[in-house]
Amino acid sequence: MTAAAFERALDMVTRVRGVRGAMLVSAADGLVVAEHLMEGIKGPAVAALAGSLSNRLGRAMEAAGVGASVFWHLQGTQGALLVVPAASGILVVAVTEAEVNIGLVRLELLRAAGAVG
Amino acid sequence: MSTRAVESWTLAPLKQFVAEAGARLVLLMTPAGQVMAQHGFSRAVDVMSAAALGAAIMASTAEIAKQLEQPPFAGLTHQGQAHGIFLGAVATGRGKIIVLVVYELEHSSVGLVQLFFEQLATELAAASPKEGVPKQVLAADFERELSDSLNTLFGR
DSSP, X not given: OOHHHHHXXXXXXXXXXXXXXXXXXXXXXXXXXXXXXXXXXOHHHHHHHHHHHHHHHHHHHHHHTOOSOOOEEEEXXXXXXXXXXXXXXXXXXXXXXXXXXXXXXXXXXHHHHHHHO | OOEEESSGGXXXXXXXXXXXXXXXXXXXXXXXXXXXXXXXXXXXXXHHHHHHHHHHHHHHHHHHHHHTTOOOOSEEEEEOSSEEEEXXXXXXXXXXXXXXXXXXXXTOOHHHHHHHHHHHHHHHHHHSOOSOOOOOOOHHHHHHHHHHHHHHHTTO
């Protein structure tokens, strides 16, 4: 997949109103693959912590016998972190404002994950 | 896992780094390979080998950067099947410190190590005494200095 294709995948997510940024993160390494973030969002920090969380969450879900994770929604007081793991081990991450259409962002994250592979 | 320091000001930042980055082994040393602090090592011989190899790798990569007419590399990462190694340099009031980190891929990642390494660098720079660089160890004193450091690190 090319850098332009990654950009297109992120573009689908960031077009939704209330999304402050989107990233593709290598889940195993916690490194940024591609990002489209507003100023003030610490991309490498979000990527590292999302990668770590993905690892732990995966193990928790395996232990609980509920299968692989499909979508996470972490709601904070000033925004939310939404993540969809793609099949290739890439996490599609969206950082949003508190008031955002979660369903629409989820849909775009799933589409982006499909495009990333 | 034990965390010990020859230079006490390195201890708190090192402990915090280990907790946050999920590191398995950490070594703080001078570019000459003199050990300042360690976490997770149980044998002195392992510390000596790791310090010598870490310092040598940093010296080699610094020379490669010089040949390329570039500033020294900020960090070096090597990832295996179950473990990863990270080497980076930190500027402090006591001179440059080399940090060697070994992490398990199951419990940490290169992203986490890099993230908290930046914090470690800031904290070491802030905590370091400003009265100048420590004296160079002369060849004649090297064995005694090494022995003293290892005694401190392994509580002998």
